[in-house]
Amino acid sequence: MIDFNANKRPEEMERISTPALANAFIDAQVEALRKQIGDGKVLLALSGGVDSSVVAALLIRAVGKQLTCVHVNHGLLRKGESEQVIDVFRNQMDATLIYVDAVDRFLDKLAGVAEPEQKRKIIGAEFIRVFEEEARKLEGISFLGQGTIYPDILESDGVKAHHNVGGLPEDLNFQLVEPVKLLYKDEVRVVGKALGLPDSMVYRQPFPGPGLGVRCVGAITRDRLEAVRESDAILRQEFYKHGLDEKVWQYFTVVPDFKTTGITDGKRTYDWPVVIRAINTVDAVTAEPYELNFSFVQKLVKRITTEVPHVNRVLWDVTPKPSATIEWE
Numbered sequence: 001m002i003d004f005n006a007n008k009r010p011e012e013m014e015r016i017s018t019p020a021l022a023n024a025f026i027d028a029q030v031e032a033l034r035k036q037i038g039d040g041k042v043l044l045a046l047s048g049g050v051d052s053s054v055v056a057a058l059l060i061r062a063v064g065k066q067l068t069c070v071h072v073n074h075g076l077l078r079k080g081e082s083e084q085v086i087d088v089f090r091n092q093m094d095a096t097l098i099y100v101d102a103v104d105r106f107l108d109k110l111a112g113v114a115e116p117e118q119k120r121k122i123i124g125a126e127f128i129r130v131f132e133e134e135a136r137k138l139e140g141i142s143f144l145g146q147g148t149i150y151p152d153i154l155e156s157d158g159v160k161a162h163h164n165v166g167g168l169p170e171d172l173n174f175q176l177v178e179p180v181k182l183l184y185k186d187e188v189r190v191v192g193k194a195l196g197l198p199d200s201m202v203y204r205q206p207f208p209g210p211g212l213g214v215r216c217v218g219a220i221t222r223d224r225l226e227a228v229r230e231s232d233a234i235l236r237q238e239f240y241k242h243g244l245d246e247k248v249w250q251y252f253t254v255v256p257d258f259k260t261t262g263i264t265d266g267k268r269t270y271d272w273p274v275v276i277r278a279i280n281t282v283d284a285v286t287a288e289p290y291e292l293n294f295s296f297v298q299k300l301v302k303r304i305t306t307e308v309p310h311v312n313r314v315l316w317d318v319t320p321k322p323s324a325t326i327e328w329e
């Protein structure tokens with residue numbers, strides 16, 4: 001019997017690589033969760049990322065309505081992401097899900113802030129504030145679910161840094177519930193698949209906690225953020241259509257905070273460029289650009305410049321890491 005609350009992965013624990021092994025893990029973990037939680041209530045910040053989604057699905061199976069999920073839309077999510085979280089968890093899995101529209105709050109706080117680390121700090125701090133406010137509105141919560149995974153324990157003292165909920169005030173007195181903390185990422189995905197989560201959630205590419213905020217370079221404005229979101233949606237659609245989503249580790253668009261001249265329908269324009277980035281890496285410490293087919297790039301250029309308002313130019317960033325980082329901020 002594996003102690004799922006231990007901080008060290010037991011040597012005899014087999015790598016979860018098949019549906020059968022995932023189902024055995026799910027059965028054992030559901031039993032362990034029921035024992036830990038009893039008739040208590042659990043709160044979970046559900047971003048829609050792989051880890052928090054798998055934790056939500058496990059908790060729904062174990063304790064159903066004793067779980068309350070809070071999904072905070074900070075305005076920096078990709079197109080359709082909040083809608084998918086609501087559809088999968090509220091509509092399909094019948095979870096209790098509180099949707100918090102905090103878009104204006106975040107964008108107001110970020111207005112005029114150009115320095116990348118300052119932007120990250122504001123997003124992280126505001127996230128904790130919004131989540132704390134929701135937690136205080138609820139009564140009788142004694143447990144906090146968290147999507148900590150094994151690399152978090154190995155690399156950063158068990159703190160899920162980018163989940164941003166580590167900083168909740170102590171007086172809330174929550175006991176942590178971390179059902180996937182002994183699992184590696186690939187195992188979390190196998191478990192998520194066995195729990196019936198959609199492939200687009202289980203196999204999705206890494207997405208930074210500060211979201212599109214670090215891809216809208218410099219001080220975020222609503223119209224430039226929309227240009228990031230719309231161009232990202234086109235890029236993802238085309239990657240999926242051409243099977244590139246399975247070949248490329250991370251792919252996204254960036255909109256820098258400068259304009260250049262262009263021409264549309266015979267008229268001079270002064271608008272933003274969109275940068276496309278597609279990289280492969282093993283561990284994100286170093287990364288190589290993926291060599292996209294040139295006619296595919298031209299297709300992206302055509303769609304982005306015609307479909308995204310206020311964009312007249314597309315650039316392709318082929319810089320490896322180092323010298324660049326993967327993200328632009």
Ligand code: XMP
Pocket residue numbers: 120162206207208209210250284321324325326327328329
């Ligand atoms: P960089 O840009 O440092 O990115 O080469 C390495 C990987 O980390 C992701 N990334 C972040 N993830 N919070 C996150 O959760 C962040 O602030 C953050 N910054 C970068 C990035 O998307 C890439 O996969």
